Amino acid sequence: MSKRKIDETxxxxxxxxxxxxRISNADIARKVGMAPSAVLERVRKLESKGILVGYExxxxxxxxxxxxxxxxxxxxxxxxxATKTGAELANVPGxxxxxxxxxxxxxxxxxxxxxxxxxxxxxxxxxxxxxxxxTNSTIVLNTIKESRAIPLGEDIGDGx
Amino acid sequence: MSKRKIDETxxxxxxxxxxxxRISNADIARKVGMAPSAVLERVRKLESKGILVGYExxxxxxxxxxxxxxxxxxxxxxxxxATKTGAELANVPGxxxxxxxxxxxxxxxxxxxxxxxxxxxxxxxxxxxxxxxxTNSTIVLNTIKESRAIPLGEDIGDGx
DNA sequence: GATGAAAATTCGGACTG
DNA sequence: CAGTCCGAATTTTCATC
Numbered sequence: 001m002s003k004r005k006i007d008e009t010x011x012x013x014x015x016x017x018x019x020x021x022r023i024s025n026a027d028i029a030r031k032v033g034m035a036p037s038a039v040l041e042r043v044r045k046l047e048s049k050g051i052l053v054g055y056e057x058x059x060x061x062x063x064x065x066x067x068x069x070x071x072x073x074x075x076x077x078x079x080x081x082a083t084k085t086g087a088e089l090a091n092v093p094g095x096x097x098x099x100x101x102x103x104x105x106x107x108x109x110x111x112x113x114x115x116x117x118x119x120x121x122x123x124x125x126x127x128x129x130x131x132x133x134x135t136n137s138t139i140v141l142n143t144i145k146e147s148r149a150i151p152l153g154e155d156i157g158d159g160x
Numbered sequence: 161m162s163k164r165k166i167d168e169t170x171x172x173x174x175x176x177x178x179x180x181x182r183i184s185n186a187d188i189a190r191k192v193g194m195a196p197s198a199v200l201e202r203v204r205k206l207e208s209k210g211i212l213v214g215y216e217x218x219x220x221x222x223x224x225x226x227x228x229x230x231x232x233x234x235x236x237x238x239x240x241x242a243t244k245t246g247a248e249l250a251n252v253p254g255x256x257x258x259x260x261x262x263x264x265x266x267x268x269x270x271x272x273x274x275x276x277x278x279x280x281x282x283x284x285x286x287x288x289x290x291x292x293x294x295t296n297s298t299i300v301l302n303t304i305k306e307s308r309a310i311p312l313g314e315d316i317g318d319g320x
Numbered sequence: 321g322a323t324g325a326a327a328a329t330t331c332g333g334a335c336t337g
Numbered sequence: 338c339a340g341t342c343c344g345a346a347t348t349t350t351c352a353t354c
Binding site: 006014017018019020021022049050051052053054055056057058059060061063064066069071083086087089090093094095096097098099100101102103104107108112138139140141142143144145146147148149150151152153 | 166174177178179180181182209210211212213214215216217218219220221223224226229231243246247249250253254255256257258259260261262263264267268272298299300301302303304305306307308309310311312313
Binding site for chain 4: 184185186196197200
């Protein structure tokens with residue numbers, strides 16, 4: 001079995017890639033002070049181990065007519081362990097995240113649409129899912145930070 | 161002023177990059193059936209227009225000791241328009257998203273930590289921010305979908 | 321589209337724990 | 338010896354015309 005832990009070099013590579021996913025392999029090598037071939041080997045290994053899952057370009061939502069962000073609690077009437085509602089929610093266009101949450105017995109989803117009219121349309125689509133009982137929306141006025149980059153300082157990711 | 165609207169080719173390029181941000185320019189060109197130079201020119205233009213904001217590698221949170229995702233409503237006692245609390249929240253390690261929300265007069269933040277102990281530590285840090293009144297946490301049991309990729313079908317991104 | 325420069329990729333061999 | 342790194346050779350891509 002392969003080692004589970006990643007070392008300091010892996011952390012540096014991952015941090016670089018999290019912040020600029022399209023940087024060239026040669027540039028990563030320069031930054032970490034290693035040969036490009038060695039860096040590439042590590043990246044491939046991180047990918048095959050499932051640590052590096054993928055790469056996403058970040059599109060400005062406002063530029064493509066998705067100015068409004070909202071979080072919606074979706075209360076579902078399905079048996080514990082059922083995942084049908086979650087899968088259906090995930091398929092609704094504009095639904096970016098679907099999380100099943102403790103306590104509330106419901107899903108928390110993150111959506112993007114053009115405006116409040118678009119949100120109303122989405123809520124209509126969601127409300128028409130058979131297992132959905134009701135929804136509770138929170139509209140985002142202003143996003144201060146939005147990232148997927150996980151801090152990888154050795155003190156944080158590893159230490160406790 | 162440059163054109164605000166993006167055309168079908170831009171949408172195809174953006175969709176490809178959203179799903180595989182590290183694909184080579186030549187491969188994009190093959191997929192859209194254009195010359196690499198033309199594709200590169202479009203990508204550069206999308207970047208300079210602020211439509212393509214950046215590129216992120218996606219790291220599996222569980223692989224780096226961040227298995228627990230939680231959403232926290234943070235109630236702040238600050239004047240309308242003040243952004244200090246939001247900025248402070250954004251600086252807390254493990255806080256990935258900070259949204260200022262309508263209605264609740266509070267921030268909704270998304271955090272990742274190792275476990276419930278780590279969450280307790282984060283809540284302590286957040287609670288120590290002067291303007292923070294109280295917090296309300298929702299722990300994620302299971303994430304069905306999590307993406308930043310915005311659907312760019314012409315019907316959706318453009319049509320209404 | 322062509323062309324020189326740069327980068328990605330492959331692979332054998334060396335070094336290390 | 339398994340894992341990692343280097344460096345040279347080859348293929349591919351990039352950037353500029």
